Structure formats: C-alpha cells, structure tokens
Amino acid sequence: MCLDGGSRDRTFSHVSARAWLAFVALGITWGLPYLFIKIAVQEISPFDVAWGRITFAALILLPIAWRRGSLRGLAAHKAAIVAFGLLEFAIPFCTISMGERRIPSSVTAILIATVPLIIALVSRFFGVHERLGAMRLIGLAVGLGGVIALVGFGTLSGPLAWTGVGCVIVATVCYAIGALIIQRHLHAVDSIGPIAVSLSVASALLLIPALLSLPRRMPGTAALSSVAILGLVCTALSMLMMFYLVKNAGASRASIVTYINPAVATLLGMGLLDEHLGAWGLAGFGLILFGSWLATRRSAPVSPSIPASSPASY
Secondary structure (H helix, E strand, C coil), X not given: CCCCXXXXXXXXXXXXXXXXXXXXXXXXXXXXXXXXXXXXXXXXXXXXHHHHHHHHHHHHHXXXXXXXXXXXXXXXXXXXXXXXXXXXXXXXXXXXXXXXXXXXXXXXXXXXXXXXXXXXXXXXXXCCCECCCHHHHHHHHHHHHHHHHHHHCCCCCCHHXXXXXXXXXXXXXXXXXXXXXXXXXXXXXXXXXXXXXXXXXXXXXXXXXXXXXXXXXXXXXXHHHHHHHHHHHHHHHHHHHXXXXXXXXXXXXXXXXXXXXXXXXXXXXHHHCCCCCHHHHHHHHHHHHHHHHHHCCCCCECCCCCCCCCCCCC
C-alpha cells in the first residue's frame, strides 16, 4: 500500500524480475501469518502474540523510517496515526489471534479476504464516494454469498466457532476503516513513517494487556519462534517488500497480492495443520475472491479511489 498516491501503475510485463520476485514473496509472506498465529496461540495469549509481533516490527521499521526522513512532519497527522495504529494493528492483531483459538487458520484468512467488500460498503460513511454500479453490486452480493457458504454451510459449528468468526469480522471492519483513514488523512505522506509510528503506538497501547496476560510458564520454541516470524517476516519485511513493489510495479498492480494471501494460507492450513474446508468452504472461498474482484473494479470515482488493500491486513 502506498500512502503518497504518487506511484505510476505499470503492467507486470514492464517491470523487473526483482519486482516479480517481490510479488511472489509478498504473496507468500502475507499468507503465512495465519499459520504462525495458530501455532503461537496454543501457548501464548492473543494479547502477547499481537504485542510481540507489533513490537518486533516497530523496532525494525522505526530506524529505517528515521534514516529515510519519513518521520518529519507527522505531528500534523497525530490523530490519524493513533487511530490507524489502533484500527490497523492493535485491535485486529488481537482479535485475529482470539479468533484463531476457535476457528481454522484457513477460514480466518478467507474471512479477511472480505476487506475489499467491506471497504466498498462503508466508504461512503467516510466521505469517500465511488459509484456503485451494477458490477459492484453483483460483486457485493456474490461475496456475501461466499461468506454465507463458508460460515453457514461449512465445517464450523458451535458457539465457540461463531465467537471466533465474530472476532475475525471485527478485524476485517477495522482493516477496512484503516484503509479509509489512509485515503482521507495519510495519502500525502511517505508510507513507512506513519506505519512505523502507528506500530509504536499500537505496541504502547497493548503493553499493559500483554503484561497482564503473560504465560505462567515459558512457552515452547515453536510458539516463541512463531511470534518472532510474525513480527520480523510477516509484518516488517512484508512492509518493505510492499513499498518496493508499489514503487516498481504500481499500487493497483501490487494490490493483486490481496487475492493470493488467502490461497497461500488455505493451502498451508490444509497441508500442515490438517484443516478441512469441505465443499461448501471451498465454494465460499471462490465466491469471496470473485466477489471482491468485482466489487473493487475501477469505476468513475467522485473522489479519489480508495486503496484496494491495506498494508497490515494480512
């Protein structure tokens, strides 16, 4: 995601092999979090998983933002940055971790893929207007049908599973609002500065809940390593790759990675965690992706178009 809106879109046929490599790598790294969250929350509380991931990423990105000079002038955007840190990192990282204690990681990833649908639905309430043509309305209907197929006819059952779905839906709404905060308030600043500071704000907000929920005994190597990978690879490194990809391939082309993440997460969940989606789950997966594609197709906007993906939505 580019916050400055200044990147010139190009087709992938005109970009370098490095950009292609970054695209593939980003699709993989943004599909990995759900697997490692699932492993981590077996021994570590959701608050500690979220705080560890956020803090690792902030420690990496803040020095880079400082060296780039991306921290200058952010005081004028402090309210938006705090809101972005809360809605893009602190709340969704916690609720996703809570949700994954109750539902499969593959289902979590597929539900997160509905973020573009939610953006299309709520953008008008944030002063971002795009014409809802017939294709967009069809896309919203198809995507909603996919969600119904996934959670209503899939493998989920019982109140705990529905609680997990609710936690993930909270995260998707937060991610959608976070993208709209960028559109309304942060589009003119260098991406890495607001993201680094927002991560720091989120780390501070979660510090006390994380301290209060520390595990009574030292977690195992797998859980601790998962938190480290979430912070270093799935957040910090993926942000740097996204910046590179937007610069070299353009923002709209880079956003195509949104449709790869859930596929990677689903394959990992089914292959490594023995998760089963079933026929309805797979049908819901396909309908959500197709509906998201239809709902986010470019139309003549009344105001500048909203971002297709959010930087930490995965």
